Structures are given as C-alpha cells and as structure tokens.
Amino acid sequence: MPYHLAHYLPKPIYELIWTLRNQAQTLVYQGKTFTCPICHTGLRKYMAYRSKGEGNPTCPRCRTSRRHRHYWHYVNQFTDLFDGRRKQVLHLAPEHYLEPIFRKRLGKDYVPAGYNDPRVRKTIDLNNVDEPAESYDVIICNHVLEHVPDDLKAMREIRRMLKPDGWALITVPQFAKGNTFEDPSLTSREERTRHYGQWDHLRAYGSDFADRLRSQGLAVEVIYPKDILNQQEIEAMRLKAGEDPLFIARKAAA
C-alpha cells in the first residue's frame, strides 16, 4: 500500500486497510518453516519485497524486513532499552508496526517523532531542531538521514540531544559502491532514483558512513548480523551475515 495514502486517508481508515491487506497476504504465506521474531507469525516463507524471486524477505503480517529483524534482535538482546528503567526514547520516523510495540513497552517516555508525517505526535526537523540539549537516553533513527538536506548537521543534532551516557541506533540505505555520493544538481525524481536508489533520497551513502558520523563528534560501533548471531540464527531470520549494518553512536570523548 503506498505510504503516501497515510497523508490523505483518515488514520482509522488507513489502519483498517493496512491490517486487512496484511491479513490477506499472510494467508498466502503462513506456515511453520519460519517465525517472524517481531510479530511471531508462523510462515512457510517470507514475502519478497519490491523485487522478484528472493527479494528482501519481508513478513507479510507486520511488513518488517531484514534490517528490522536485525535491529529488533539487537535492541532486545544487547542494549538496556527494555530493562524496565525509565528512559527518554526518541524514535524518529517510527516503523508502522514497531511503534505500538515500543509505546507499550516504554510507556509515556517514548516519543515517536517525524517530519511531515501525520502519524506521529511530535514534529522534529533534524535540520531545525527545537529540543533541549541532552534530553534523550536513546535515539532511534532508521532510514531518515538520506532524506535530510544537511545530514552532517542532523548528526550533530543527534549528538546534542543525547544525554552523556545515551546512545543512538542509526541505519541508512547504502547505495553507493564507494564513498557517499551527493550532487545537489540532481533534482529530478528520475535522476535521484538512478543515482540514489529512490526518488526522495538526497544522497547515496557508501562505506564511509561511519566516518561521517565520527566526523561530527560521535563514537561509532558498527554491528553486522554475523557479529551478534550464529549462522543458524541468521538463516532462521533470513538475514544476510555481512549486510544491513547498525551504527551505534555515542558522544565521543572531547
């Protein structure tokens, strides 16, 4: 279902269509071979998303893909996010299915936020942030920076909003073969799709992404599925061992 429908349809109607569509598709894929670690639906196979054949294995019920399963496993098993202690959590552009789960588990200190997004309660423009410094213990920022005009400024804002012991989970699509590619003269949808992979992306990130974060005062740890899962677990979740890196960022020592 096109994401932009969320902007035009009343939220209950959008939610109803979303749920009915997913339930119908789940009937086609349900089985006992895999269990989605996020919505716990039993599947005979994952759905291929946006491509033929294998594609990016996506759960038909909750629509989460490889990168979501990887980060969900990481935050549950390797962080303090759900340890029961109160913490301020800022989730930028929260994923549709995950937002209610985070809200239920984190309570009122969980802040879903977005830019030009009618589904969230708080608007944050990462190039023009109106939040106090050191206000969040955790910031989750998945597939957001490629849409932000000045991504380096956005990284500095993430750093500024983090409490001294806070951490941020950041992911971006990595479309460039070498270093990050950005050309402000590419403005048409066709050009951006060709060079950046999607019409509304403003650059193609490459293998220097962690260094971009580091250049803005963040200490960065890069986590691949193979770093936290064994081969059996990787296959059970249909992940790719050396893809979909998570960037765990903290304030670097001055």
Ligand SMILES: [Zn+2]
């Ligand atoms: Zn699922």
